[in-house]
Amino acid sequence: MIAISEKEFENTFTKSFEGDDSGDRTPRQTPGKLYSRAAPTPVAAPKLLAWSTDLAEKLEVKYPSQTDIEILAGNKVTSSMVPYAACYAGHQFGNWAGQLGDGRAINLGEWSTKNGIFELQLKGAGPTAYSRHADGRAVLRSSVREYLMSEAMHHLGVPTTRALSLVSTGDNILRDMFYNGNPEYEPGAIVTRVAPSFLRFGNFELLAAQRETEKLRQLVNWTIDRYYPHLTGEENILKWFEEVVEKTAFLMSEWQRVGFVHGVMNTDNMSILGLTIDYGPFSFLDNYDHNFTPNTTDLPGRRYAFGNQPSIGYWNLGRLANALSLLFEDTEGLEAALGTYEKSFWDYYYGMMGRKLGFDKVGKKEKELISRFEKMLSVVQPDMTIFYRLLADVPSEAASEPVLHFQPSFYDNLEPQDEELFTALIADYYNMRKNSSLSEEESKKLMNLNNPRIILRNYLLHQAIEELEKGENMLFLKLQEALKQPYSLAGFEELVAKRPEWAAKKAGCSMLSCSS
Numbered sequence: 001m002i003a004i005s006e007k008e009f010e011n012t013f014t015k016s017f018e019g020d021d022s023g024d025r026t027p028r029q030t031p032g033k034l035y036s037r038a039a040p041t042p043v044a045a046p047k048l049l050a051w052s053t054d055l056a057e058k059l060e061v062k063y064p065s066q067t068d069i070e071i072l073a074g075n076k077v078t079s080s081m082v083p084y085a086a087c088y089a090g091h092q093f094g095n096w097a098g099q100l101g102d103g104r105a106i107n108l109g110e111w112s113t114k115n116g117i118f119e120l121q122l123k124g125a126g127p128t129a130y131s132r133h134a135d136g137r138a139v140l141r142s143s144v145r146e147y148l149m150s151e152a153m154h155h156l157g158v159p160t161t162r163a164l165s166l167v168s169t170g171d172n173i174l175r176d177m178f179y180n181g182n183p184e185y186e187p188g189a190i191v192t193r194v195a196p197s198f199l200r201f202g203n204f205e206l207l208a209a210q211r212e213t214e215k216l217r218q219l220v221n222w223t224i225d226r227y228y229p230h231l232t233g234e235e236n237i238l239k240w241f242e243e244v245v246e247k248t249a250f251l252m253s254e255w256q257r258v259g260f261v262h263g264v265m266n267t268d269n270m271s272i273l274g275l276t277i278d279y280g281p282f283s284f285l286d287n288y289d290h291n292f293t294p295n296t297t298d299l300p301g302r303r304y305a306f307g308n309q310p311s312i313g314y315w316n317l318g319r320l321a322n323a324l325s326l327l328f329e330d331t332e333g334l335e336a337a338l339g340t341y342e343k344s345f346w347d348y349y350y351g352m353m354g355r356k357l358g359f360d361k362v363g364k365k366e367k368e369l370i371s372r373f374e375k376m377l378s379v380v381q382p383d384m385t386i387f388y389r390l391l392a393d394v395p396s397e398a399a400s401e402p403v404l405h406f407q408p409s410f411y412d413n414l415e416p417q418d419e420e421l422f423t424a425l426i427a428d429y430y431n432m433r434k435n436s437s438l439s440e441e442e443s444k445k446l447m448n449l450n451n452p453r454i455i456l457r458n459y460l461l462h463q464a465i466e467e468l469e470k471g472e473n474m475l476f477l478k479l480q481e482a483l484k485q486p487y488s489l490a491g492f493e494e495l496v497a498k499r500p501e502w503a504a505k506k507a508g509c510s511m512l513s514c515s516s
Contacts, residue, residue, distance in 0.1 A: 001060050001061065001062045002060060002061060002062060003061070003062045003064070003065060003067075003068055004061060004062075004064060004068040004071050004072070004078075005065070005067045005068050005071060005076075005078060007061070007078075007080070007111065008080045009078070009080040009081050009082075009108065009109030009110060009111065009120075010109060010110040010111075010112055010117070011080075011081075011082040011109050011110065012110055012226075013034075013035070013084075013107075013110070013119075014035060014082045014084055016218075016222055017034040017035065017215075017218070017219070017222075018032065018033055018034065018215070019033050019034055019035040019036060019037065019084060019087075020033045020035070020036040020037065020129065021037050022036075022037065023037045023038070023039060024036075024129065025038055025126075025127045025128055025129055025131070026129065027127075027129060027130070027131055027132050027133065028129055029099055030087055030099075030101075030129060031210055032210065032212055032215065033087055034086065034087055034203070034207075034215070034219070035084040035085060035086050035087055035107075036084060036085050036087065036101075036128060036129040036130070037082070037083065037084050038083055038084055038085045038102075038106050038126075038127075038128040038129065039077060039083055039106075040073075040074025040075070040077065040083060040106050040122055040125035040126050041074060041125065041126025041127065041136070042073075042074060042075040043073050043074060043075060043169035043170060043171050043188065043190070044169060044170035044171050045168075045169070045170025046069050046070060046072070046073030046075060046167050046168070046169060046170065046190075047069070047167065047168045047170070048064060048069050048072070048165065048166075048167055049166045049167060049168050049189070049468070049473070049476075050147055050165065050166035050476070050480060051063065051064065051164070051165050051166075052151055052162065052163060052164050052165070054151070054154075054484070055151070055154075055162050055163070055164050055194060056164065058113070058115050059111060059113055059115070059118060059164070059194070060113045060114070060115075061111075061164075064165065069167060071108075072122070072164075072165045072167050072190065072192050073125075073167045073169060073190055074106070074122050074125035074126060074190060077108070080109065081108045081109045082109055083106050083107065083108055083109075084106070084107050085101055085102035085103075085105065085106055085107070085128035085129060085130055086101060086102050086105075086107065086198065086199075086203065087099065087101040087102075087129075087130060087203075087206060088100055088101055088200055088202035088203040088205070088206050088268055089202045089205045089206035089209055089268065090200070090201070090202035090205060090266050090267040090268025090269075091205070091266060091267045091268075091316070091319050092266040092267075092268070093266065093297075093298070093301075093303055094303060094315075096209075097266075097268075098209070099130070099206060100130065100202060100268050101128070101129070101130025102128055102130055103127075103128060103130045103131040103132060103134055103136060104123060104124055104125070104126075104127075104128070104131065104134065104135075104136040104137060104138055105121050105122065105123045105124075105125075105128075105193070105198075106121065106122050106125045106126070106128065107119055107120070107121045107198070108120045108121065108122065111194075116196060117196065118194050118195065118196055119194070119195055119196070119197060119198055120164070120192060120193075120194055121192070121193045121194070121195075121198060122190055122191075122192055122193075123138055123143070123146065123190065123191045123192075123193055124136070124137050124138025124139075124143060124169075124188065124189060124190040124191065125190055135173070137169075137171070137173045137188050138173075138188065138189060138190065138191070139173050139175055139186040139187065139188055139189065140168060140186060140187040140188065140189040140465065140468060140469065141177075141186060141465050141469075141508075142280070143166055143189035143190065143191045144166065144189070144461070144464065144465050144468060144476070145279060145282070145461055145465075146163060146191050146193075146279040147163040147165075147166040147191050148163075148456055148461065148464075148476075148479055148480065148483065149279045149282060149456055150162050150163040150191075150193070150279060151163055151480070151483060151484075152455070152456045152483040152486070153260070153276055155483055155484050155485070155486055156258050156452055156455075156486050157254075158251075158254045158255070158257075158258060158260065158276060159247075159250075159251055159254065159273075159274055159275045159276060160275055160276040160277075161193055161194065161195040161198070161271070161275050161276065161277050162193070162194045162195065163191050163192065163193055163194070164192040164193075164194050165191070165192040166189060166190075166191055166192075167189060167190045167191075167192075168187060168188070168189050169187075169188040169189060169190060170188075171187075171188040172185040172186065172187060172188065173185065173186055173187070173188040174186075177507070186469075187469060195271075195273075195275060195277070196227065196273060197223075197226075197227060197271075197272065197273055198271075198277065199223060199271070199272040199273070200267070200268050200269065200270055200271060200272060200277070201267040201268070201270040201272065201316060201317075201319060201320045201323075202266075202267050202268035202270075203219065203272070204216060204219065204220070204272075204320060204323045204324065205267060205319060205320070205322075205323045207219060207323070208322070208323035208324070208325075208326045209323075211326070213326050213327070216323070216324075216326055216327065217327055220237055220240070220324070220327065221237075223240070223272060224236055224237070224240045227272075227273060228240050228243060231243070235333070237324065237327060238333045238334065238337055241320070241321065241324060241334065241337045241338075242337040242340060244272060244274065244317070244320070245317055245337060245338060245340055245341050245344065246274075246340070246344045247273065247274025248270070248274055248313050248316075248317055248341070249310075249313065249341050249344035249345040249348055250274060250344070250348050251274045251275070251276065251313070252309055252310045252313040252345060252348075253310075253345060253348035253349045253352050254352070255276075255309055256306075256309070256310070256349065256352070257352045257356065257450065258284070258452055258455065259284050259285035259288075259306070259384045259385060259455070260276075260282065260283075260284055260285075261282060261283050261284070261285065261292060261293065261294055261304070261305070261306045261309070262276070262282055262304065262309065263280060263281040263282050263283065263293060263294045263295035263298065263304055263512070264278070264280050264281060264295055264297070264298070264304060265303075265304045265309065265312045265313070265316065267316045267319050267320070270313075270316050270320075280295075280512075281294050281295040281296070281297070281298075281512035282294060283458050283512070284384075284385070284455045284456065284457060284458070285306060285384045285385075286383055286384070286411075286457065286498065286499040287381040287382065287383060287384075287411050287499075288377040288378060288380075288381050288382060288383075288384045288387070289306065289378070289381055290305065290306055290307030290308075290378055291305050291306070291307065292305055292306050293305040293306070294458070294512050295512065296512065310345055310349075313341075313345075314338075314341050314342070314345075317338055317341060318338060321334045321335070321337070321338050350362045350366075350367060350370065352450070353370045353373075354366055354370070355446055355447070355449075355450040356388055356447060356450050356451055357369070357370065357373070357391070357429070357433070357447070358391075358392065358433050358436070358438065358443035358444065358446050358447045359432075359433070359436055359438070359443075360436070360437060360438050360442075360446070361436075361437065365432065366432070369428065369429060369432060372425055372428075373425065373429075376418075376421060376422060376425050379418055379421075380410070380414060380418055380422060381411065381412070382406060382409035382410050382411070383409045383410075383411065383498045383499070385451070385452060385453070385455050386408055386409040386496070386498060387406060387409040388447070388451035389448070389451055389453050390405060390406050390408065390409055391429075391447065391451075392443075392444045392447035392448050392451065393444070394426065394429075394430060401423070402422060402423055402426035402427075403419055403422065403423070406426075408498070409498070411498065411499075448487060448489065449487055451487075452486040452487055453486060453487060453488060453489070453496055454482050454483065454485065454486045454488065454492060454495055454496060455486065456479065456483060457495075457499060458499075458503070458508070458509050458512075459499055459500065459503035459506070459509040460475070460479060460495060461479075462503070462506070462508040462509045463475055464476040464479055465508075478492070478495070479495070482495050
């Protein structure tokens with residue numbers, strides 16, 4: 001174990017590519033540059049609010065001293081760090097947005113361990129050349145959400161970036177939370193984000209848009225050598241793109257498995273490693289609604305609604321393919337690779353749904369049953385998480401009278417016709433599960449390993465944030481501990497409940513903005 005202040009950081013990215021090394025943080029275009037040097041801006045009174053012991057062990061890093069906390073707050077940079085903000089572009093809500101970049105994230109460098117090499121990044125550490133007209137800061141509200149959700153997704157088994165620390169800054173930040181002309185000061189905070197790489201689709205889109213063919217080729221080859229070293233030969237770029245397609249398809253199926261809604265699936269928020277990245281206006285589903293989006297900016301079109309995420313994953317891959325086409329004389333190979341997405345997604349999806357329903361095999365009959373479940377859940381809209389945990393425990397008598405058994409998951413009373421269809425579906429499901437190759441105990445165990453019991457509900461997050469803003473951290477600490485065991489059979493009962501009625505329309509509990 002080693003302290004952050006004592007670690008010798010590596011800086012492979014900045015040594016490999018051309019960047020703007022001036023250190024000038026004036027907002028501007030930086031054509032042909034993959035990054036701009038950006039020193040973090042000091043804060044008034046840094047205080048450690050949270051520390052991921054699980055991630056710290058993986059990184060082999062000691063619990064932070066006051067000197068380390070100064071680093072995590074951006075008040076100190078060690079001699080081996082080369083802090084920078086990455087430059088990338090992207091399609092936002094379906095439209096080309098041009099150059100974007102890390103407007104409030106600053107990479108400190110690369111942290112090498114026996115478990116791999118990881119990038120450490122401070123989010124909310126001050127302005128960069130890509131901050132445009134913003135201040136480069138993050139408020140406590142959004143930082144708590146990112147810290148807890150990153151770690152929650154990791155323990156759920158969903159590919160994700162992670163969060164090592166959460167530090168309050170002692171500074172107040174002016175934010176217009178709902179873009180309605182009513183800005184207020186909020187406490188500031190900084191999250192230390194960790195990932196093997198923060199490269200996005202948008203990094204490649206930027207160079208393609210600038211017609212920087214050789215720099216694009218260099219970035220692609222570097223990415224393959226570093227993160228996909230098993231891919232060799234003349235067609236390694238196509239093989240690499242196929243793997244990105246597959247990783248993205250898998251990620252989309254995992255989001256559907258746990259009911260996660262990202263809220264802002266722009267191409268600059270899509271990881272080249274198939275990780276969940278950039279936690280903004282996210283949410284888990286409460287009631288099962290394919291049209292649910294937690295992002296106020298996504299209304300009224302609901303482009304990034306829960307049910308649209310798999311198709312948006314494909315659309316975003318199409319934008320990446322367009323960028324990579326600059327490296328090919330014809331696009332036939334890229335089109336074929338992109339075309340593998342549909343099969344990959346449905347293979348992952350049906351396998352995932354089979355496990356959620358307790359089947360070890362998914363054939364034609366199981367697929368038909370899965371389709372019926374999707375249609376019924378969309379009509380009845382029970383609490384997704386509670387419903388699937390109750391499904392694992394469905395007793396034989398519930399097959400004929402299921403409404404009573406599933407009542408804890410319902411937000412509304414069922415219409416008579418819906419109750420009839422629901423009853424028939426549960427009866428057919430129970431009979432199919434009873435006649436499957438798995439024993440009742442095996443089926444139940446499989447389901448409980450794939451259907452979480454504890455998720456990070458927005459109303460709980462909202463309550464924890466309100467408490468932290470008052471100087472209290474009991475609920476925050478409870479959530480931090482509970483989220484490490486999402487598939488547990490018991491414990492933290494107070495966190496396993498439907499969204500209360502008061503939270504259905506309350507700001508920060510149902511709909512959120514991108515403001516942070």
